[in-house]
Amino acid sequence: MANIVVVFDFDKTIIDCDSDNWVLDELGFTDLFNQILPTMPWNSTMDRMMKEMHEKGVTINNIVEVLKRTPMHSRIIPAINSAYDAGYFVFSLVLYLYSNLLSTVTAFNGVFSRR
Numbered sequence: 001m002a003n004i005v006v007v008f009d010f011d012k013t014i015i016d017c018d019s020d021n022w023v024l025d026e027l028g029f030t031d032l033f034n035q036i037l038p039t040m041p042w043n044s045t046m047d048r049m050m051k052e053m054h055e056k057g058v059t060i061n062n063i064v065e066v067l068k069r070t071p072m073h074s075r076i077i078p079a080i081n082s083a084y085d086a087g088y089f090v091f092s093l094v095l096y097l098y099s100n101l102l103s104t105v106t107a108f109n110g111v112f113s114r115r
Contacts, residue, residue, distance in 0.1 A: 006083040014080070016071040020046060026066040027058055 011018045024033045029049060037045050 004088045006080075006088045008076075008080065014072065014076055016073045016076075019067075019070070022070055023063060023066050024049060026069070027053060027062065029053060 008014050011020075015022070021030075021033075024030055029052065032052060033045065033049055036048055039045075040048070
């Protein structure tokens, strides 16, 4: 088999939304996010949001439960699994920081579970 790499982006491809906004919306931090975002760059805003969530008692388990509900397009799971089952190297464009997020969402939805 030829050396083929199949590449998927995470936000709006593997999952059918933006993961940052999804978590903030689901945990009730949308209004604060919308208030802070115009005042600083995205990364600084997200750092601040993580601090705010921590101060309000949001735990990693709360975030994991939100990630389990993350919407995925009905055809993406079979597409990824088909490529994986065919022996292709499947790669997601994701920062190291997102690796836990990616593994949580994909494992919960049965991606890569057949090997």
